[in-house]
Amino acid sequence: MINLDPLVSFLRGDTTVTNDKNINLLAWVIDFKLVEKNKRSWKWILLNPKIRKATLLIITIVIIFYGGYLLSIKHTNQCMYWTGNQYQPIPCNTRINNTEIVALDTFKVAHLKRITRPDTLTINSVNKVWRAKINGKPEFYTSGGRHPLDNNKMLWPMTEYFLDKHVLKK
Numbered sequence: 001m002i003n004l005d006p007l008v009s010f011l012r013g014d015t016t017v018t019n020d021k022n023i024n025l026l027a028w029v030i031d032f033k034l035v036e037k038n039k040r041s042w043k044w045i046l047l048n049p050k051i052r053k054a055t056l057l058i059i060t061i062v063i064i065f066y067g068g069y070l071l072s073i074k075h076t077n078q079c080m081y082w083t084g085n086q087y088q089p090i091p092c093n094t095r096i097n098n099t100e101i102v103a104l105d106t107f108k109v110a111h112l113k114r115i116t117r118p119d120t121l122t123i124n125s126v127n128k129v130w131r132a133k134i135n136g137k138p139e140f141y142t143s144g145g146r147h148p149l150d151n152n153k154m155l156w157p158m159t160e161y162f163l164d165k166h167v168l169k170k
Helices: 005-010 019-031 043-048 049-074 106-111 160-168
Strands: 080-081 089-092 102-103 128-133 137-141 153-155
Touching: 005 019, 089 106, 137 160
Parallel strands: none
Antiparallel strands: 080 089, 080 102, 128 137, 128 153
């Protein structure tokens, strides 16, 4: 007759140590493929179908929540406004007095800046700096496109003529 008391005691948690024969018998009963004696190894976790399903479920839930968190952070600043010298990203529900809020353009946020010191412009700036004339005064920018405050006006590449007339002749 087989004595199953040590196995029952191990399953109840009365003891944490048991003979290898009991572990092998338990593995055979639950149709489990035992790879190592160490129950805490990754192979044991991955080969046990019940633990593998639970582990995959937990990993999937963590990935879904982390992805949702990242998306919520990414979508908080979906608009931008012109500060006077550059575009600044802000949440779309934010209101700033007398300031137009537009959809976020990451290229403009990164590259479109106003050049506040035209005296630093040289002949090397030709076709690298963008310009506009607003109310008869020249303005200079680091990138092209539409004027930040007046969408009807374009920013044009600065020419040598414009540099001579508006920057160097002053």
